[in-house]
Amino acid sequence: MSDYLLKAVDINKSFAGVKALQGVSLEIKPGEIHCLAGENGCGKSTLIKVISGVYQPDSGYIEFDGKRYSQITPLGAIAMGIQVIYQDFSIFPNLTVMENLAFNTELAAGHKLVNRKRMRKIAEEALSKINFDMELDRLVGSLTVAEKQMVAICRALMFNAKLIIMDEPTTALTKKEVSALFEIILKLKAQGIAILFVSHKLNEVFEISERFTIFRSGKLIVTGDTRELDDKKFSFYMTGREFENEKFKPSFESQGNVLEVKNLSLTGAFEDISFGLRRGEILGITGLLDSGRTELALALFGIRQATGGQILKDGSAVTIKSPRDAIACGIGFVPEDRLSEGLFLPRSIGDNIIISEIDRLTKGPSVLDRKACQAEIDKWVRELAIATPDPNNASSTLSGGNQQRIVLAKWLACKPDILILNGPTVGVDIGSKHDIHKILQRLADQGMAVIIISDDLPEVLENCSDLIVMKGGRIVATLDPGETDENTVLSHMM
Amino acid sequence: MDLKKTVRKLTGRSEFYILLVFIALCLLIEVRSHQFFTPNNIVDLLSALVVPGIFAIGEFMVIVSGGFDVSFPALASLTGFAVTKLLLNMDYQGGVWLPILMTLAIGGLLGAFNGLFIGYFELPAMIVTLGSSSVFKGFMQGTLNSKQLATIPVGMRNFGTSALFVAQNKQSGLTSRMPTTFIALVVVLVLAWFLLNRTMFGRxxxxSGGNAVSAHRAGFNVKRTRFLMFVFVGMISALAGMCRVCMMQQMHPTNMLGMEMNIIAGVVLGGTAIVGGSGTLFGCMLGTALIVVVENSMILIGIPTVWKDVFVGALIVLGTGLSAMQVTRAQKASLRNVRKEAAK
Structure with a gap:
């Protein structure tokens, strides 16, 4: 018997000539919480799929519980005690909690007929494994994200799991839900179950894991004890680059406010918001989820209409009742959920870049000028270093960081005076995050006024020249990011 | 508390609203005409429900699985024509069992054609059935050189004209026959219910209608499930076509073509989610019955038959729209309750 529960040794896997995994290895001890980290496209997901039998490796082998396997099938992996909790949880929103919990067991047992009594028993047993209480007849679609995750975890536990792989389990959870999840993970560990926790979030890696492995571009970079890891090393291992974290200092000289907000209110969302913004400044707005920060952004861009107060652009009052009004005032907006609000995912990268300035790229009445479009697309792909072999590819083919660059490019192409970004780096990997920050700072230095709305405190502290903290729909503090720290900001937020 | 829960559960389901509309419509017709709740009218309606009802059950399964089948009228016509023609050529004099078996066999085969492309090649059901609809039609009209068949084998004719019982309206003296084919509807309904709710295949x-990727990961054989389902749907649709031929006592090759839209409308009206994954056979039957009632009873309240299509159309828009709105509202309310409880 070896000391390891799972050993993946020298795994190679290529797709159509692209090497997704190049001789990587991974070792997990029984009952250990192991974190697998790496940027998007580094091969994390591919390795998970090899371990769970979805993909067959081109070479290499897997040792589990002391036995050596060169090929694993999905059913084989489940029988061995390997369970994967995918990012989308693999649940059925249209069916009840009971059916969601019991299907896998029923299918594995080869039952052809439905026996509701037996299924109910299976479901109850599943929930009891982590002492979780839930109505079995509720439709899973009506549950919160965290509850859905619990359903997925309970289901995974039904197969005497020895190893549970969680693929970025915290992406859609609130802070409170994340700590609840971590408690469950510790409970599982106490039962002797090993957890492979896939994440690219630094703080989570530190908080939960005992050992870590980092991949980059399909190669194993480092593996070791989490205790020996720190911020700097982590970023370096992930990206292969060293980042100097410079605080932003506005350098663009300007007089007078380009945007001034006076006593702006939106009933039920925020009240009495006033601030001024000059060209070349980056204003940070932070606060908890229910602080009204998102609604404020939406009101400034005309998606929601403010019920009171005034917005002044270059000193004169303007009415912003729709996104069209806002664009006419020179305001651009990068929304929180870029997938559903910011991008036409199936359309090409190029189409997405030029969509908001399409009125200008015409010759004659309303006929698109192809050449001008292409020039514009090439320019922004180059300028923002969007990593794509061809701008005609669909936007959905890009990683989160590159998608966010498209959204940025789209707005920059309209040359706005004011750019509002809501959560500009949510779900973006470290390297891209850094690049996006650099781009924003450069834009400010060129004379744009930028508003960053974010609850990522290091992000606002590092990049903003002013910081507003919101709580319960009101401004509770205006801070100088150069002279404050995370704890001070947090104490205002809570 | 339990009563409240039950009410909330009911109001969260669109079948509930369709049932209300259905009852309201029946009452309206009764008040205007005093002819609705008469034995012969009800038997007439049930008799009119047989063919659309069986079609709807097949369509219901396809929509639940996450697709649309627009090929069933062509499939049923081709099967009906082929079976009738073959038996006429053979000068078949026996009972109805052989025609039904042949219908199920050919229907299953044509369904397998759909299922092969949709299940195993993973093509969208709507596109495949649009195509296969033309193929079936073309095959029937071209290769089989279809013409109207004025007579049908005696066994089929007897099956179509025999009655379970005869209902009489005591006032007017009008009589209506409850056709034996109604048994086909009941049998298909019971079998489909069992298949969908009591077998792992049905679940x-x-x-797979809710989330095909998850279904695959959970261990369902999604491809085979879809393939087999289309075989069943082919058999069900072909059976409906056979009932139609028997009841009309002639084979009219184009008579059923164009029925697909009203059938789909009935299924969706009954609360079946167009994105797949949810809906009940009860709702499916209710929605279909509603359309049958509107199609047959407008004349009873003095609305000229030319307005029938307008009424059916308006019903579809209003019925699906209203119930969708109500359901969203009920779900939002229950979500609010959940949040409130969480906040406590």
Whole structure:
């Protein structure tokens, strides 16, 4: 018997000539919480799929519980005690909690007929494994994200799991839900179950894991004890680059406010918001989820209409009742959920870049000028270093960081005076995050006024020249990011 | 508390609203005409429900699995024509069992054609059935050189004209026959209910309609499930076509073509989610019955038959729209309750 529960040794896997995994290895001890980290496209997901039998490796082998396997099938992996909790949880929103919990067991047992009594028993047993209480007849679609995750975890536990792989389990959870999840993970560990926790979030890696492995571009970079890891090393291992974290200092000289907000209110969302913004400044707005920060952004861009107060652009009052009004005032907006609000995912990268300035790229009445479009697309792909072999590819083919660059490019192409970004780096990997920050700072230095709305405190502290903290729909503090720290900001937020 | 829960559960389901509309419509017709709740009218309606009802059951399964089948009228016509023609050529004099078996066999085969492309090649059901609809039609009209068949084998004719019982309206003296084919509807309904709710195969249809990737990961054989389902749907649709031929006592090759839209409308009206994954056979039957009632009873309240299509159309828009709105509202309310409880 070896000391390891799972050993993946020298795994190679290529797709159509692209090497997704190049001789990587991974070792997990029984009952250990192991974190697998790496940027998007580094091969994390591919390795998970090899371990769970979805993909067959081109070479290499897997040792589990002391036995050596060169090929694993999905059913084989489940029988061995390997369970994967995918990012989308693999649940059925249209069916009840009971059916969601019991299907896998029923299918594995080869039952052809439905026996509701037996299924109910299976479901109850599943929930009891982590002492979780839930109505079995509720439709899973009506549950919160965290509850859905619990359903997925309970289901995974039904197969005497020895190893549970969680693929970025915290992406859609609130802070409170994340700590609840971590408690469950510790409970599982106490039962002797090993957890492979896939994440690219630094703080989570530190908080939960005992050992870590980092991949980059399909190669194993480092593996070791989490205790020996720190911020700097982590970023370096992930990206292969060293980042100097410079605080932003506005350098663009300007007089007078380009945007001034006076006593702006939106009933039920925020009240009495006033601030001024000059060209070349980056204003940070932070606060908890229910602080009204998102609604404020939406009101400034005309998606929601403010019920009171005034917005002044270059000193004169303007009415912003729709996104069209806002664009006419020179305001651009990068929304929180870029997938559903910011991008036409199936359309090409190029189409997405030029969509908001399409009125200008015409010759004659309303006929698109192809050449001008292409020039514009090439320019922004180059300028923002969007990593794509061809701008005609669909936007959905890009990683989160590159998608966010498209959204940025789209707005920059309209040359706005004011750019509002809501959560500009949510779900973006470290390297891209850094690049996006650099781009924003450069834009400010060129004379744009930028508003960053974010609850990522290091992000606002590092990049903003002013910081507003919101709580319960009101401004509770205006801070100088150069002279404050995370704890001070947090104490205002809570 | 339990009563409240039950009410909330009911109001969260669109079948509930369709039932209300259905009852309201029946009452309206009764008040205007005093002819609705008469034995012969009800038997007439049930008799008119047989063919659309069986079609709807097949369509219901396809929509739950996450697709649309627009090929069933062509499939039923081709099967009906082929079976009738073959038996006429053979000068078949026996009972109805051989025609039904042949219908199920050919229907299953044509369904397998759909299922092969949709299940195993993973093509969208709507596109495949649009195509196969033309193929079936073309095959019937071209290769089989279809013409109207004025007579049908005696066994089929007897099956179509025999009655379970005869209902009489005591006032007017009008009589209506409850056709034996109604048994076909009941049998298909019971079998489909069992298949969908009591077998893992049926739950697999629901599961893959909700999330096909998850269904695959959970261990359902999604491809085979879809393939087999289309075989069943082919058999069900072909059986409906055979009932139609028997009841009309002639084979009219183009008579059923164009029925697909009203059938789909009835299924969706009954609360079946167009994105797949949810819906009940009860709702499916209710929605279909509603359309049958509107189609047959407008004349009873003095609305000229030319306005029938307008009424059916308006019903579809209003019925689906209203119930969708109500359901969203009920779900939002229950979500609010959940949040409130969480906040406590």
């Amino acid at each position: 697999g249809i629901y599961a």
